[in-house]
Amino acid sequence: MAKALAVLKPPPDLTISDWADQNRRLSSEASAEPGQWRTSRAEYQRGIMDAISDPAAETVVIMSSSQIGKSESILNMVGYHIDHDPAPIMVVMPTERDAETWSKDRFSPMARDTPCLQGKIADPRSRDGNNKILHKRFPGGHLTILGANAPSGLASRPSGPHRHGVGHFSQDFRDFRGV
Numbered sequence: 001m002a003k004a005l006a007v008l009k010p011p012p013d014l015t016i017s018d019w020a021d022q023n024r025r026l027s028s029e030a031s032a033e034p035g036q037w038r039t040s041r042a043e044y045q046r047g048i049m050d051a052i053s054d055p056a057a058e059t060v061v062i063m064s065s066s067q068i069g070k071s072e073s074i075l076n077m078v079g080y081h082i083d084h085d086p087a088p089i090m091v092v093m094p095t096e097r098d099a100e101t102w103s104k105d106r107f108s109p110m111a112r113d114t115p116c117l118q119g120k121i122a123d124p125r126s127r128d129g130n131n132k133i134l135h136k137r138f139p140g141g142h143l144t145i146l147g148a149n150a151p152s153g154l155a156s157r158p159s160g161p162h163r164h165g166v167g168h169f170s171q172d173f174r175d176f177r178g179v
Contacts, residue, residue, distance in 0.1 A: 016049035019084055020076040023116045027109035037076070045069050052077050071102070075110050078143060083116045086140025096147030103133050103145050111136075 017039045024037035039046045051060045052073070062070055074091060081089055093099040111117045120138045122131035136143040 014053075014080075014084055016053040016073075016076050016080045017046045019080040020049065023083065023114055024076060024079060024110070025113040025115070027113040029109045030106055042069050045073055048073050049076055053080065071106060075106060078107065079110060079114055079117055081141070082111075082120055082138045082143070086138060088141045089143045091143065091145045092148050093145065094147065095149045099145045099147045100133055107136075107143075107145070 020037045021039050026034050026037055028034040033041075039049070048060070048062055048070075051057050062073075064070065078089055078091065081087055091099075091102070093102055111121050121136050131137065134145045136145075
C-alpha cells in the first residue's frame with residue numbers, strides 16, 4: 001500500500017537550476033567545458049531557469065543577444081521535465097533543419113551524457129518508433145521538436161488543456177528573418 005501511495009506523492013520542490021546543478025552533464029561535442037553543469041558559471045541563467053520552473057509564471061519571455069545560453073536553459077528545462085516532472089514538451093526552432101540539428105547535436109548528447117536521463121528515452125536504434133529525431137517518448141510524456149517554417153507540424157498537434165496540447169512549450173528564435 002505504501003508503494004502505491006508513493007506514486008501519488010508530488011515530486012520534491014526543485015528548480016530547473018537546482019536540477020541542472022545536481023544532474024546535468026555537458027558533453028564534449030556540445031561544450032568547450034565538458035563535465036558537470038554549474039549555473040554559477042553564468043549566474044544570470046539562474047533567473048531564467050527558475051522563472052521557467054515557477055508554477056506561478058504562465059509565460060516566460062527572454063529577449064537577449066545571441067550566444068548567452070538560452071539553448072542551454074531550454075535543454076535544462078527539457079531534462080528537468082523528463083526526469084523530475086514528466087509532461088508533454090514542445091520545442092520550436094526557427095526551421096525544421098534547425099530542429100533536426102538541435103535534436104542531433106544538442107539534445108541527444110545531453111540525454112546520453114546525463115545519467116538520470118539514461119534509460120528514460122528509448123534507444124534511437126530500437127525499431128519501436130519511440131525515439132525519432134523530432135519526437136522522443138519518455139515515461140509520463142514526450143518531446144516534440146518542430147520547425148516554425150513547417151506550420152503543418154504545429155497545426156497537427158492535438159488541442160487540450162495546455163497550449164498546443166503540451167504541458168511545456170519553448171521557442172528558440174535567434175533571428176526572425178526568413179521564418
